[in-house]
Amino acid sequence: MSKRINRIALLAALGAFGLLAAACGNQPGPGGAPDSKAPLQSEGTKPPTDKGDQVVTGGDLDFMNQAAPGGKAEVELGRMAASQGMSKEVKEFGQKMVEDHSKANQELMQLGGQKKVMLPPDVMPKHKEVMEKLSKLKGADFDRE
Template sequence: MKNIICLSALALTLAATGCHDNRKAKNYNDKTLVDDEGAAFIKQATEAGNTEIKAANVAQAKSQNPRVISFAKMMIADHMKAGEELSKIANKKYVNTPSGPNQEHQMKIDSVSKLSGAAFDKAYMQMMVMDHEKVVQLFSDSRNNTSAAIDNFIKENLPKMQMHLDSAKAINSLLK
């Protein structure tokens, strides 16, 4: 009888300690605290922000156009701030995020960075228009997310992303 009680107590202890910690669930079972749509948004928005920052760093180094340089500085400041906010959400929700641009975006950055002068400025700003159209769409499609933290992030940052798109279009239209 003592053996049955001891074995039952051991089984209960093992069962109880194995299920408590969400971090353990994350580390061992790849569980997150958001649905698939929320995790996908975090990953895509992080990757897009990483791309904007990397491309803007290239633009700051290569462009001679004050408007393009000013736009690039705004991209770095705004996307770094948004990236920090999104990183905090990702950490709290146990979502792994990319550390840089994906292969497609890296190829675009590499292609644009081979250009110089007005050709660079035009290609960079066209890239910014296309990328921000996609980002605005991503943010718009992900509104009313099941995660309040993600939904608040979207509501706070969507107007900035729309402003980036409008600025990129305006600058692009002035370039020859």
């Protein structure tokens, strides 16, 4: 039972990570208000052209390089949960992970393209280890992990 709780906690933490990836462009500035130096973009608006291309560096670049492979791993883990899990809850949670993280991944890839950032094409070795372990499990055994 504790392994199942740990598995659910891991999936929830990974889900929260994906939500952070989706929100990376909406960070507040000092005082809690959106930073006026980095205008928020919404669909249908064009980035400012009077300043030229903004280069992504530092923490933002690090975040993008961690979020891209992490998000891809989330989608794969969600697919595994939806197909290999036994309980309705695990299957539904897996499908929700696939939907949410696919959307976040698409937004991150779009942002990477706009900012000319080459994002990692594959999951990290630590993600592959978890995926390999879980790929061998089915049904209740998968749900317990």
